[in-house]
Amino acid sequence: MSIVETEMLTKIYGKGETAVTALDRINLRIEPGEFVAVMGPSGCGKSTLLHLIGGLDQPTSGRVALEGRDLAGLDDTALTELRRRKIGFVFQFFNLIPVLRADENAALPLILDGVKPAEAKTRAEAWLGRVGLEDRLKHRPDELSGGERQRVAIARALASEPALILADEPTGNLDSLAADEIAILLRQVCDEWGRTVLMVTHDPRIAAYADRIAFLKDGTIVDETYLSGDGRDGEKLVREKLEAQI
Amino acid sequence: MSVRNALLGLLEQRPRHGYELHAAFEAMVGGRQNWDVKPAQVYSTLARLEKKGLVVVDALEQEGGPEKRIYAITPEGREALRAWLSTPVNTEHQRDEFFLKLMLSLACDEADPRGVIYTQRASLYRELHAVTARRGKADPRSELAHILLLDQAIMHLEADLRWLEMIEARLAEVARQPLPEPHARPRGRPPKES
Numbered sequence: 301m302s303i304v305e306t307e308m309l310t311k312i313y314g315k316g317e318t319a320v321t322a323l324d325r326i327n328l329r330i331e332p333g334e335f336v337a338v339m340g341p342s343g344c345g346k347s348t349l350l351h352l353i354g355g356l357d358q359p360t361s362g363r364v365a366l367e368g369r370d371l372a373g374l375d376d377t378a379l380t381e382l383r384r385r386k387i388g389f390v391f392q393f394f395n396l397i398p399v400l401r402a403d404e405n406a407a408l409p410l411i412l413d414g415v416k417p418a419e420a421k422t423r424a425e426a427w428l429g430r431v432g433l434e435d436r437l438k439h440r441p442d443e444l445s446g447g448e449r450q451r452v453a454i455a456r457a458l459a460s461e462p463a464l465i466l467a468d469e470p471t472g473n474l475d476s477l478a479a480d481e482i483a484i485l486l487r488q489v490c491d492e493w494g495r496t497v498l499m500v501t502h503d504p505r506i507a508a509y510a511d512r513i514a515f516l517k518d519g520t521i522v523d524e525t526y527l528s529g530d531g532r533d534g535e536k537l538v539r540e541k542l543e544a545q546i
Numbered sequence: 547m548s549v550r551n552a553l554l555g556l557l558e559q560r561p562r563h564g565y566e567l568h569a570a571f572e573a574m575v576g577g578r579q580n581w582d583v584k585p586a587q588v589y590s591t592l593a594r595l596e597k598k599g600l601v602v603v604d605a606l607e608q609e610g611g612p613e614k615r616i617y618a619i620t621p622e623g624r625e626a627l628r629a630w631l632s633t634p635v636n637t638e639h640q641r642d643e644f645f646l647k648l649m650l651s652l653a654c655d656e657a658d659p660r661g662v663i664y665t666q667r668a669s670l671y672r673e674l675h676a677v678t679a680r681r682g683k684a685d686p687r688s689e690l691a692h693i694l695l696l697d698q699a700i701m702h703l704e705a706d707l708r709w710l711e712m713i714e715a716r717l718a719e720v721a722r723q724p725l726p727e728p729h730a731r732p733r734g735r736p737p738k739e740s
Contacts, residue, residue: 504704505704508703
């Protein structure tokens with residue numbers, strides 16, 4: 301079973317003459333353990349796609365399924381629970397709470413989810429250790445470098461043990477050295493910790509870390525490239541997909 | 547030119563025979579796949595350097611096998627090396643086959659320019675993925691020179707990918723404009739001024 305499956309996923313903003321089709325009948329399937337990058341020019345719909353898959357917004361038509369569950373059938377409570385348990389988010393500007401320390405930031409989603417403070421602390425610290433921040437647990441965001449802040453954010457995302465990590469331009473606010481480190485960490489999230497990562501990026505060097513890149517343009521997937529192996533298997537898969545659509 | 551100067555540099559390090567020089571050059575440039583120099587070219591270059599007085603045959607080694615000439619750098623050779631090291635390198639202007647392919651795909655009715663771009667992009671991403679993986683495996687504590695070479699490959703691939711992005715964004719506009727054509731030059735004698 302795929303982790304993510306979208307079927308004819310469409311999002312239209314506005315109405316009538318001023319309507320903008322952000323996503324146009326997107327069919328995307330992501331398998332467990334894949335590292336998929338979504339690229340495209342500004343306004344191509346890549347962030348919209350991420351928001352719909354993360355249940356942060358509702359589609360105009362079409363469907364999104366997470367581990368087989370159609371998001372449309374869920375009410376707000378169920379959606380929130382899904383987001384907290386199944387999905388971890390990583391944003392471009394880190395979105396850490398400035399007044400909280402690294403360990404407190406990482407534990408926060410667990411606390412909000414009703415996990416006991418002691419257990420939340422243990423789990424958060426374990427993940428902060430795994431991302432290499434065992435010496436930074438008590439630091440506040442302003443005492444951390446950009447790369448370290450993003451690592452706190454990733455530990456926070458992983459603390460609730462989600463199956464899927466959604467990253468929206470995770471390296472957009474980092475220098476190239478820190479950006480590479482975060483890309484390597486996201487690779488580890490897949491290869492070592494067995495999660496699935498869907499990353500939106502416009503940085504070619506960072507996209508190249510993924511297993512597959514989907515290219516979006518004007519709301520549709522215009523091309524897909526498999527990066528591992530000799531590419532020939534990937535090309536065959538893409539051709540099969542394109543033929544299936546006709 | 548660079549091979550000649552590289553050999554001078556390697557000889558400045560210490561006298562060597564031709565086979566050693568070939569191996570040392572290959573190792574320094576990161577392997578045959580980066581810069582392929584045949585042993586014959588090394589020997590003919592050494593002969594020319596000897597003729598110009600930039601190197602001399604220092605000794606003849608003979609350990610049962612064929613005679614091996616050991617070359618050493620001369621003071622003139624050192625001077626030439628110094629001059630080369632203090633001169634900037636000209637950036638080589640490369641012939642771009644992809645650009646040609648793109649222009650022709652625009653010119654020919656049957657072809658699909660966007661497809662040409664996508665095919666190239668896919669190939670570049672696969673290469674970037676592979677080089678990035680190789681770079682990840684290299685040890686920065688002992689292979690930093692090799693890493694620098696990989697970094698260069700990565701940056702070139704990144705530049706090419708960004709250029710492709712630019713091309714794709716402006717493809718419609720390029721397709722609308724007339725393709726580069728030769729200027730019609732007037733032939734024959736210029737008309738007489740009356």
